[in-house]
Every structure is written in C-alpha cells, then in structure tokens.
Amino acid sequence: MTLFDARPGKLLRVLQIQGGRGVRDRLFSMGLNIGDYIKVIQVAPFRGTFFVENLTNGSKFALGRGIALKIIVEYAE
Amino acid sequence: MSEKRIVLVGQPNCGKSTLFNHLVGFKSRISNLPGTTVKLEKGTFKRGNKIYEIVDLPGIYSLTQGDEAENRTLEYLLKEDYDIIINILDASMLSRGLELTLQVLKLGKPTVVVLNMMDEAQRKGIDIDTKRLSKILKVPVVPAIATHGTGIKELFDTIETQGLSIPCFLDDLPGNIYKEVEKVKNILTGCMSFPSECAYYFFAAKILGKELVGSDFIKDRTCLENLDKQIGMSSNALKQEFSMESSDVIHALRHHTSMAIQEKVITLKRKRKYSISDSIDKVVMHPVFGYIIMAIVYLGFFYLTFKIGSLIEGYFTKPFDLLYTQKHGLLYSLWNATLDGLSGGIGIVFPYLIPLMFFISILEDIGYIPRAAYLMDTLMHKMGLHGKSVVPLILGYGCNVPAITATRIIEEERNRVLTALLVPFIPCSARITVLLAISDKLLGPWFAAIILILNLFVVGIIGKILTLFNKEYSPGIVLEIPSYKIPSLKIALSKTWLHAKEFLFVAWPMLIAGSMLLGVAQFYGIEAIINNIFKPFTQGILGLPHQVGTTLLFGILRKELTLIMLQTAMHTKLSQLGSVMSNAQLATFVVFIIFYIPCLATLAAIYKEFNKKIMFYSILLSTSVATLLAFLTRLLYAWL
Ligand SMILES: Nc1nc2c(ncn2[C@@H]2O[C@H](COP(=O)(O)OP(=O)(O)O)[C@@H](O)[C@H]2O)c(=O)[nH]1
Ligand SMILES: [Mg+2]
Numbered sequence: 001m002t003l004f005d006a007r008p009g010k011l012l013r014v015l016q017i018q019g020g021r022g023v024r025d026r027l028f029s030m031g032l033n034i035g036d037y038i039k040v041i042q043v044a045p046f047r048g049t050f051f052v053e054n055l056t057n058g059s060k061f062a063l064g065r066g067i068a069l070k071i072i073v074e075y076a077e
Numbered sequence: 078m079s080e081k082r083i084v085l086v087g088q089p090n091c092g093k094s095t096l097f098n099h100l101v102g103f104k105s106r107i108s109n110l111p112g113t114t115v116k117l118e119k120g121t122f123k124r125g126n127k128i129y130e131i132v133d134l135p136g137i138y139s140l141t142q143g144d145e146a147e148n149r150t151l152e153y154l155l156k157e158d159y160d161i162i163i164n165i166l167d168a169s170m171l172s173r174g175l176e177l178t179l180q181v182l183k184l185g186k187p188t189v190v191v192l193n194m195m196d197e198a199q200r201k202g203i204d205i206d207t208k209r210l211s212k213i214l215k216v217p218v219v220p221a222i223a224t225h226g227t228g229i230k231e232l233f234d235t236i237e238t239q240g241l242s243i244p245c246f247l248d249d250l251p252g253n254i255y256k257e258v259e260k261v262k263n264i265l266t267g268c269m270s271f272p273s274e275c276a277y278y279f280f281a282a283k284i285l286g287k288e289l290v291g292s293d294f295i296k297d298r299t300c301l302e303n304l305d306k307q308i309g310m311s312s313n314a315l316k317q318e319f320s321m322e323s324s325d326v327i328h329a330l331r332h333h334t335s336m337a338i339q340e341k342v343i344t345l346k347r348k349r350k351y352s353i354s355d356s357i358d359k360v361v362m363h364p365v366f367g368y369i370i371m372a373i374v375y376l377g378f379f380y381l382t383f384k385i386g387s388l389i390e391g392y393f394t395k396p397f398d399l400l401y402t403q404k405h406g407l408l409y410s411l412w413n414a415t416l417d418g419l420s421g422g423i424g425i426v427f428p429y430l431i432p433l434m435f436f437i438s439i440l441e442d443i444g445y446i447p448r449a450a451y452l453m454d455t456l457m458h459k460m461g462l463h464g465k466s467v468v469p470l471i472l473g474y475g476c477n478v479p480a481i482t483a484t485r486i487i488e489e490e491r492n493r494v495l496t497a498l499l500v501p502f503i504p505c506s507a508r509i510t511v512l513l514a515i516s517d518k519l520l521g522p523w524f525a526a527i528i529l530i531l532n533l534f535v536v537g538i539i540g541k542i543l544t545l546f547n548k549e550y551s552p553g554i555v556l557e558i559p560s561y562k563i564p565s566l567k568i569a570l571s572k573t574w575l576h577a578k579e580f581l582f583v584a585w586p587m588l589i590a591g592s593m594l595l596g597v598a599q600f601y602g603i604e605a606i607i608n609n610i611f612k613p614f615t616q617g618i619l620g621l622p623h624q625v626g627t628t629l630l631f632g633i634l635r636k637e638l639t640l641i642m643l644q645t646a647m648h649t650k651l652s653q654l655g656s657v658m659s660n661a662q663l664a665t666f667v668v669f670i671i672f673y674i675p676c677l678a679t680l681a682a683i684y685k686e687f688n689k690k691i692m693f694y695s696i697l698l699s700t701s702v703a704t705l706l707a708f709l710t711r712l713l714y715a716w717l
Contacts, residue, residue: 019552021287021324026488026555029139031173033332041355045364049454049464049554057173058201060560062451064463064553 003050003063003071008040011055016072023070031059037076080121082130083236086154087165088177089136090559092193094118095223096165097133098568124233132159135485140180141288145485145493154184155294161241162188163232168198168205168220171343175335179249182214183282185273187241190218191232196225197560202347210342216244224565245275249334250282253318254326257311258282264307268300285311286327354560358448367452374445378436379529382509386429387517394424398650407600414596414645418589421641422580425651426588429510430580431573437475438572442564446471447556454554460537461544464554466496470536473503475576477675481682491549494691497683498543501675501699502536504529506576507584507636508671514640515667518652520660524667532671539702584635591631591638595645598627604646618704619669620711621662622647632670634677639670661714668710672703 006012014036017024032038036056043050050063063071085093101120118133134153135146142148164181166174171192182188192198192207211218217235221228235241250258261281271277283289284304291304312323319326360366397420402409440446446468454464465487473480480500487493504512516525598604604627608615611626624646632639643666644650647657654663674696675683684692 022488023552023555025139025141025288025328026143028328028332029141029143029176030555030557031138031170031176034329041358042362042364044367044452044455046455049451051358051362051451051558057170059170059173060558062447062454062464062554062556062558064454064458064555066551066553067555070552 001073002069003038003040003052003073004048004065004068006040006073006075008043010039011076012038012040012073013076014038014071014073017070018072019070023067027067027071030061031057032061032071038073080128080130081161082132082159083161083163084132084134084154084159085163085165086134086150086177086181087136087193088138088167088174089557091136091165091167091174092223093133093136093165095568096163096191096193096221096229097131098571099223099226099229100129100131124237127237137177139177139288140283144488149485154181160187161236162186163191164188165191165193165223167194168192169194169201169203171198171203171205172335172339175338176331178214179246179331179334180279182216182244182246183275183279185243185245185271185276185279188216188244189232189235189241190214190216191228192218192220193223193228195220195227196222201352202345204344204346206342206344210338213338213341214244214246217241243273243275245273245278247275247278249331250278250327251330254315254330257314257323258285260311261285261304261307264300264303265295268295268297268304282327284308285315285323287322287324288327352560357561361445361448362451367448371449371452374440376526378440379509379513379525382429382432382436383513383517383522383525385432386510386513389428389431390424390514390517393428394420397424401650407597410600411593411596414592414599415589417596417641417645418585418592421592421644421651422585422588422637425514425640426507426510426584426637427577427580429513430506431577433506433509434475434576435569435573437472438569439564440471442562442568444559444561447558450554450556451558456537457540458553460540461548462492462495462540463551465556466492466499469496469500470503473500473505474509475506477501477503477505477679478682481679481686484686489549489551491547492551494687495540495543495547497687497691498695498698499536499540501679501695502532502539502672502702504532504671505636505676505679507676510637511640511670512667514651515654515663519655519663520667524664528667528671535672535702535706539698584637587635588637588641591634592641592645595627595631595642599645619665619707621666621669622658625666629669629673632676633674636670636676659714661711664714665707665710669703669707672699672706674699674703 014034016034017027032054036054039053039055041051041053048065050068052063053060085097087093097118100122120131122129122131134150137143137147137150140151162181162184164178166178178190192205198205207218207220217239219228219232219235221232247255258278258281261284262277265277265280269280284291285308292301295301315323315326361370397416400416401413449471450464450467453467457463457466468486469480469483472483477500481497484493484496487496512525512528516522595604607630608623608626612623615621615626616623625643628639628642628646631642647654649657680692683695
C-alpha cells in the first residue's frame with residue numbers, strides 16, 4: 001500500500017519509493033530511506049498533507065499528498 | 078600570519094549559523110528554518126595571533142543538486158577556494174548527518190567534524206563514542222553545544238595543534254564498486270585536475286551514482302565520450318551484480334555505511350521516551366486545534382505589537398512636540414520638517430518595529446514556521462502552490478528583502494517566481510507601522526485587524542489568479558519539520574538589534590533627509606509641481622488630498638517615509654491628521670500604501686534573484702492591485 005492509505009499512528013516500514021529521481025533523491029538525502037520505520041503522526045484536513053516521523057533516525061517531515069502516493073509501505077507491527 | 082578560510086558545511090538545522098554567530102558575533106540571521114542562510118555569510122574570527130575567515134554556507138542535505146540554496150553551496154564547495162572544512166552534524170540524528178559527511182570526506186580538504194546538539198542527543202538518551210567515530214572517519218571529531226558555545230575552544234585547539242590532514246573516506250565503496258569507481262576515476266584523471274587524489278574518487282562516484290553530471294564539469298569532447306562509455310559499462314556491471322540501478326547502489330551503500338558507523342559509535346542508554354516536542358505537536362499540528370492556534374498566533378502577534386508599540390510611542394514623541402515652531406520662513410519650515418523626520422522615526426516607526434522583529438525572530442527560532450507551512454499546505458495547493466511558499470511569505474512580515482531571498486528554498490522555479498511576486502503583497506514591518514500608527518491614532522484598532530485579514534484574502538486571490546496563468550504539475554511539499562527549540566533570548570535580542578541598527582543608521586537618516594527635502598521642496602513650490610502631475614491619480618481616482626503625491630513618490634524609497642512625509646505634506650502632526658483628512662481618505666491612503674510598488678530594496682532583491690522582467694511584473698501587478706483596492710475602499714466609504 002502507499003503511505004497515503006496507511007492508518008495514522010501505525011508503525012510502517014518503507015518498501016519502495018517510486019517516482020522520478022528528483023523526488024527520490026530528495027527523500028533519500030533528507031533521511032527517508034528504504035527499510036526505515038516510519039509513522040504518520042497527523043494528516044491535514046481536505047487534501048491531506050502528511051506529517052510523518054522517521055523513527056529510524058528521528059527526523060520529521062511534511063509530505064504532500066502527491067509524495068505520499070509514491071511511498072510504498074507495509075505495516076510493521 | 079596567514080588568514081585561513083574555513084567553510085561551515087552541514088545539513089539544514091544542524092546549528093551552523095549558531096556556531097557561526099558564536100565565532101563571528103551576531104552579524105547574521107539565524108533561525109530554526111531550513112534554508113534561511115541564503116546568502117553567504119562571511120566574517121572573521123580572531124584567536125591569539127591567528128585570523129580565520131569563516132563562511133557559513135546554506136544547509137545542504139547531500140552533495141547533490143537540490144533547491145537553489147543547496148545548489149549554491151554545492152557550487153561553492155566544488156569550485157571555490159578554501160582551506161578547511163568544518164562539517165557540523167546534528168548528533169541527535171547522527172546517521173543522516175553522516176551521509177553528508179561521507180561525501181564531504183572525499184572533497185580532498187582538511188576537515189574536522191563537529192558533533193553539535195550534544196544536549197539534544199543526551200535528552201534522547203543517545204551516547205556517542207566520539208573517539209571511536211574519529212578513528213573510523215580518520216578525522217578529528219569534536220563534540221559541541223553551539224547554543225552555549227561549548228566545544229568551540231576544543232574545535233580550534235584541534236585545528237591549530239593537530240594540523241589537519243587531508244582525509245579520504247572510501248569505505249562506502251567496497252569491493253567491485255570500488256573497482257568500477259576506480260575505472261571512472263582513471264578517465265577523470267586525464268580530464269580534470271585536482272590538487273588531491275581523493276576528489277577524483279568523489280567525482281567518479283558522483284557521476285556513476287548519477288548525482289552529478291559529468292558535462293557540468295568537463296568540456297573536452299573526447300573526455301566526455303570516454304566517460305560516457307565507461308559509465309555505461311560500469312552501470313551495467315553494477316546492475317548485474319546488485320540488480321538495481323547504479324545510482325541506487327552508490328546511494329544505498331552510503332546509507333548503509335552511515336547506519337553501520339552509527340551502530341558502532343552509539344549506545345542507547347534508554348528507550349526514547351515520549352518527547353515534549355511530540356506532545357506539543359499533538360495540538361499544534363492538529364487538524365482542528367492547529368488552525369485555531371495559528372489564528373491566535375497570527376492575531377496575537379499583531380495585537381502585542383500594536384499594544385507595545387502604542388504604549389511606547391507616546392513617550393518618544395511627546396518631547397518633540399514642544400520644539401515645533403509656528404513661524405514662517407525657509408529655516409523654520411526646514412526645522413519643522415527635520416523634527417518630523419526625527420520624531421517620526423524614533424517616535425512612530427521604532428516603537429512598532431522593535432516588538433515586531435522580536436516576535437518574528439521568536440517564531441522563527443521556536444520552529445513554528447515550518448509547522449505553519451504544513452498547516453497551510455492544503456490551502457496553498459488550492460492556490461496552485463504548496464506549503465513551502467508560506468515560509469518566505471511569513472518572513473515577509475519582517476522585511477520583504479530577506480523574504481525574496483528565502484524563496485530559494487522552493488525547488489520548483491515556477492513556484493519560486495510566483496512566490497516572489499506574492500511576497501511584496503505581505504505588509505513588511507514598515508507598512509505595518511504605517512497601518513498600526515494610523516489605526517492607533519485615527520481609525521481604531523479594528524481597522525488594522527480588518528486590513529490584515531483582508532490582506533490574506535487578497536494574497537490568496539492574487540496567487541490563485543497568477544497560478545491560473547501558469548498551470549503546472551508539482552509533486553508536492555517535502556519539508557523537514559525540526560523539533561521545537563527553546564528560543565534563546567540572547568539570539569532574539571541580537572536579531573532585533575540587528576534590525577534596530579539597520580533602522581537607526583540607514584533608514585532613520587533617510588527618513589530625516591527625505592522629510593527635510595520635502596520641507597525645502599515645499600518652500601520653493603517644487604512639491605506643488607509634483608503633486609499637480611499626480612493630481613489626476615491621487616485626487617481623481619483615489620479621492621485623496623493632492624498633497625500626498627510627493628509622499629507616495631518618496632514612499633517607493635522606503636515605506637516608512639509615507640507616514641512621516643504625510644505629516645510634513647499636510648502641515649500637521651499624525652494625531653491631528655483627522656482634521657485635514659477624512660476617515661475615507663485615511664483608509665484609502667493606508668490601503669494604497671500597503672499594496673503599491675515594493676520599496677526600492679525589494680525591487681533590487683527581485684532583480685538580483687530573478688531578472689528585470691519579473692521586477693517589472695511585480696511593479697505592474699502591485700500598482701494595479703493597489704489602485705484597484707484603494708479605489709474600492711473609497712467607494713466603500715462613500716457607500717457607508
Ligand atoms: N539544543 C540545541 N539547540 C541548538 C544547538 N545549536 C543550535 N541549536 C538550535 O537549532 C536551531 C537551528 O540552528 P541554526 O544555527 O539556525 O541551524 P542552521 O540551519 O544549520 O544554520 C536554532 O533554533 C538553534 O537555536 C545545540 O547545540 N543544542
Ligand atoms: Mg543557517
């Protein structure tokens with residue numbers, strides 16, 4: 001499933017990041033990598049911007065819906 | 078005695094600017110905001126008989142093409158001349174920081190690593206074996222807490238006594254990958270020239286990893302052909318072995334190497350407990366409460382500025398009131414105009430400017446601005462932009478000039494231009510001063526509140542219209558949300574002082590000079606000529622007294638001038654303006670001031686950051702919007 005479909009608060013594992021090099025490189029270098037454990041903390045109303053924590057390195061991000069649709073995750077609990 | 082040039086390199090928010098300020102003194106802006114170090118900040122640091130030139134580069138996540146700010150850092154690191162790299166890491170996010178470090182350690186420059194935010198790491202229960210880390214990286218590692226200035230002495234002791242050697246970290250390129258990188262490197266050796274062997278490995282790995290493009294650095298035809306051929310072969314070899322793209326291999330190995338190093342040097346003393354930052358975010362980022370808090374922050378921000386400003390104002394202006402003269406003659410009118418400038422600057426502008434700058438720097442330092450960007454992202458999408466545009470817009474309330482520069486954190490060029498066109502519609506401290514002072518004395522605080530809220534709608538509508546003409550798909554926001562930081566009073570005060578200084582020594586003299594000039598112009602009747610030229614516009618369209626023509630013209634220099642020159646132009650003090658201008662005229666005037674042509678400094682910033690065309694767009698757009706809105710205000714008052 002994509003991050004977009006994941007339930008907030010659940011522990012997730014990143015399986016894959018799709019999309020062009022631009023987005024992937026950006027996420028990689030900002031510290032969101034394949035295999036990382038992440039969690040959706042909040043989703044903003046309406047269009048849904050995702051507030052995500054990467055538990056592997058403690059970083060947090062705001063990710064737009066378009067980005068969330070490109071991150072493939074699985075439940076890891 | 079030689080002057081060594083030291084560059085500070087690190088990921089956004091690692092504390093570079095804080096360290097820089099400790100070394101150089103509070104001369105630069107610092108904030109808890111990715112990408113605010115948008116200019117190259119330089120300064121000198123003296124220690125004993127040694128002088129260092131320190132350069133604070135914008136934060137960069139990876140030595141790869143990124144947003145405009147990062148690209149400039151990359152270019153500096155690869156092309157400029159410098160002697161030492163201080164690589165700063167956020168110790169509480171070690172492995173991520175190390176990914177950058179592993180790249181920096183290939184640049185072939187003497188490097189020292191600073192583990193900053195040791196207090197933050199401690200709080201998270203992370204213990205770091207710095208000696209072991211130093212052994213692995215083969216460079217000195219100095220722990221530090223930049224906010225307290227801890228570690229600076231040790232850092233420079235290390236630089237001066239250990240005599241830094243040139244590192245070359247290649248452990249993230251093991252086995253066959255090293256062999257392929259080496260093949261690429263062998264081609265590069267004949268095509269580029271570096272003082273150090275290691276830099277060839279850096280470029281080879283970067284080009285093989287598709288993180289840099291060879292043709293950006295190499296011009297020779299045959300070189301490029303050979304390089305392309307080799308890259309093709311090596312990519313295939315890696316693809317076969319790892320069954321992934323070569324670009325992913327290089328990155329993945331760097332990532333795993335960093336993780337492995339972190340594993341070796343870190344001990345977790347206890348499990349990470351629920352942090353205060355998390356609890357605050359439960360409310361601040363909440364889909365309902367988050368917006369309520371944002372509204373309170375927004376209005377509270379101006380309310381406090383208004384309250385404090387109007388409280389101080391009286392004390393400053395009163396003494397001047399006694400000095401005005403009723404006599405006529407050139408000298409007397411010059412005297413009165415000078416008093417207008419003097420008291421207007423210190424008495425009217427200053428009291429509002431100080432609390433405004435103070436609050437904005439507190440907001441920045443706490444880490445609220447990226448959170449506002451998250452909350453606003455949805456709405457900005459409706460406008461065809463995304464949340465990152467909010468960052469420069471908020472900074473615009475302080476001053477539009479750094480706000481224009483801050484657009485560099487936006488990756489997409491189209492969004493960057495559109496945001497820069499919107500920035501001038503955000504009333505900067507100078508215009509807020511005009512608004513608050515006139516509201517305080519004449520129109521009432523509600524007027525200010527209504528205008529500020531209407532302003533937001535106007536920005537939204539203009540944004541929407543602009544993006545309608547520039548439809549383009551953008552993938553969406555990717556913005557780091559740093560943990561909350563306790564704002565340091567010292568830093569907030571020094572940032573405020575920085576603005577105060579700029580005001581007292583640059584703006585204030587300008588205000589006085591402008592006012593005096595107007596006094597003289599008035600005496601000789603030059604002012605009347607200018608006013609007459611603008612009369613069809615000022616009186617005809619906007620219904621203002623024709624005397625404001627010159628005021629508006631001068632206002633382009635600095636927006637504060639409008640308020641001060643208005644007094645001179647109308648021959649009355651601010652508090653008595655009500656007797657010569659109706660409320661409708663005052664309101665129309667204020668609305669026009671808020672929206673019309675950006676000040677000269679902002680225009681220059683737009684020109685420098687973009688080009689002449691964008692600058693003219695900005696002038697055209699703001700003037701037409703200002704005229705339209707001021708005209709509507711006039712109609713509205715007539716109708717009421
Ligand atoms: N707790 C803690 N906070 C720090 C330290 N160094 C910097 N900060 C804070 O971290 C934030 C980002 O610092 P800044 O210097 O702007 O980072 P830059 O983006 O690398 O220039 C600011 O709010 C600083 O006050 C530190 O050693 N400990
Ligand atoms: Mg900085």
